[in-house]
Amino acid sequence: MLAIFVEMFSYDFILRALIVGVLVSLCSALLGVSLVLKRYSMIGDGLSHVGFSALAFAMVLNIAPLYVAIPVVVVAAFLLLRLSENGKIRGDAAIAMISSGALALGVFAISITKGMNVDMSSYMFGSILAMDNSDVVLSICLSIMVLCLFAIFYNRIFAVTFDENFARATGINAERYNALIAFLSAVTIVLGMRMMGALLISSLIVFPPLSSMQIFKTFRNVVLSSALLSVGCFLLGLCVSYLWATPTGASVVMANILAFLFFYSIGFARDRMKG
Amino acid sequence: MSLISCQDVTFSYEGRNVITGLNFAVDKGDYLCIVGENGSGKSTLIKGILQLKAANKGFLTLGDGLRLNEIGYLPQxxxxxxxxxxxxWEVVLSGCLNALGYKPFFGKNEITRANEQMQTLHISNLRNCCYRDLSGGQQQRVLLARALCASHKLLVLDEPVTGLDPVVTMQFYHLLKEINRAQGVSIIMVTHDIKEAVSQADHILHLHNKQLYFGSVSGYMNTALGKFFSGGGQDACNLR
Incomplete structure (x- = not known):
């Protein structure tokens, strides 16, 4: 058993995936708690599709993908936030429109210039081979930024998530914190989407918080539990994907599904016992 | 100087006046009820008081050392x-955020303050309970404690007893009265239950897209308006 792990982590690409994956799982779980509670779960999905489109264009134009995708997705995040707060098109419809529109745009651009190929499927469903060393460095820096900002503004993020009106009344600039959450989510999604895949990355945002909410009843415990759970599921998924040669993204999501079912049954059983 | 004073204030949305001709003042220790039907401009006025919406005409000023973020708000x-x-505990403590300034985390002062408010409202035993598992009355007490953490000068409550049963409603009103009297906290409460407003408050502001009445409760009871609305079902039917 130990030998397998030693062998597994002797590969550079797995080590890179491990570092980026753990950091991204941590960030997305923390932000996910706030996004899920604010009814913004779909924004994660929308952003990842925009990210796919940005990666496709970066590939067509031969530019380093992260440098294109991060600014584009950050801008999209602010737009989505604006649309869900006010505007003539309802928030959920706007997200559906933007995500399918962006996906189509990306597919269109690639197929015109390079034809449908393996790269595209790896963007959609993720690939563990996608990252090089410079990506890893960038991921580490940005993840640390996300974690620090989340920790510093933890109390304010709680207040804005729990009750925006009260937060505003006590002089907290709620828009600024909504924008902060959107910005951090955008960065996290782009960092994680090449390993997890554009279609699967949003699961990292919704699953760990939702699983944790089945059992834990305070905000702090939900945040801590989803962070741990998310990292645990990622590690499990990574091992499974190595042992059985399954795609990493899908394996991580499978681990998250199992964790959710497990937490859900515990919560269900506990409520039953209480009567 | 009054905590809040309105001089000929108008609020409007997209050029349409929602409420006009507001002239009233709230002094330290006052208990003001804002009454009126749905759509009469009560919520808009609350937004104005909380400085979330600017007056389109006239002056709404805070005085008596009341700062912008020193209003304890209990939202719907x-x-x-x-x-x-x-x-x-997390909910109550979040009321202390306005005292933090640029500090990221809560210190001793905020924690003491939150503990005191929980004792005042008899919810210390609920400290570790989950907010969503509480009864409606308990939830309102928690939100009241949070509002008191934010301010010891002025509370603004927006329809606080909606959905509470009669006994809990009475307890909640009693609690408010006690806070108002014992601690000298001014209260502004929005309600559509005029009968209760008259029995609890010392001032009434009656709105219907304009200011129909502002003054003491006894004065209100002498107006035709006050008699009509507070007289209960029978009188109201007779008048119609």
Whole structure:
């Protein structure tokens, strides 16, 4: 058993995936708690599709993908936030429109210039081979930024998530914190989407918080539990994907599904016992 | 000087006046009820008082050392809160945020303050309970404690007893009265229950897209308006 792990982590690409994956799982779980509670779960999905489109264009134009995708997705995040707060098109419809529109745009651009190929499927469903060393460095820096900002503004993020009106009344600039959450989510999604895949990355945002909410009843415990759970599921998924040669993204999501079912049954059983 | 004073204030949305001709003042220790039907401009006025919406005409000024973020607000319940995992302690403590300034975390002062408010409202035993598992009355007490953490000068309550049963409603009103009298906290409460407003408050502001009445409760009871609305079902039917 130990030998397998030693062998597994002797590969550079797995080590890179491990570092980026753990950091991204941590960030997305923390932000996910706030996004899920604010009814913004779909924004994660929308952003990842925009990210796919940005990666496709970066590939067509031969530019380093992260440098294109991060600014584009950050801008999209602010737009989505604006649309869900006010505007003539309802928030959920706007997200559906933007995500399918962006996906189509990306597919269109690639197929015109390079034809449908393996790269595209790896963007959609993720690939563990996608990252090089410079990506890893960038991921580490940005993840640390996300974690620090989340920790510093933890109390304010709680207040804005729990009750925006009260937060505003006590002089907290709620828009600024909504924008902060959107910005951090955008960065996290782009960092994680090449390993997890554009279609699967949003699961990292919704699953760990939702699983944790089945059992834990305070905000702090939900945040801590989803962070741990998310990292645990990622590690499990990574091992499974190595042992059985399954795609990493899908394996991580499978681990998250199992964790959710497990937490859900515990919560269900506990409520039953209480009567 | 009054905590809040309105001089000929008008609020409007997209050029249409929602409420005009507001002239009233709230002094230290006052208990003011804002009454009126749905759509009469009560919520808009609350937004104005909380400085979330600027007056389109006239002057709404804060005085007597009341700072912008020193208003304790008890909002109407939103949907998000109903399934929100948060302990009572986390909710109450979040009321102290305006005292933090640029500090990221709560210190000793904020924690003491939150503990005191929980004792005042007899919810210390609920400290570790989940907010969503509480009864409606308990939830309102928690939100009241949070509002008191934010301010010891002025509380603004928006329809605080909606959905509470009669006994709990009476307890809640009693609690408010006690806070108002014992601690000298001024209270502004929005309600559509005029009978209760008259029995609880010392001042009434009656709105119907303009200011129909502002003054003491006894004065209100002498007006035709006051008699009409507070007289109960029978009188109101006769008048119609």
């Amino acid at each position: 319940q939103t949907n998000v809160q109903k399934d929100f995992p948060a302990s009572v």
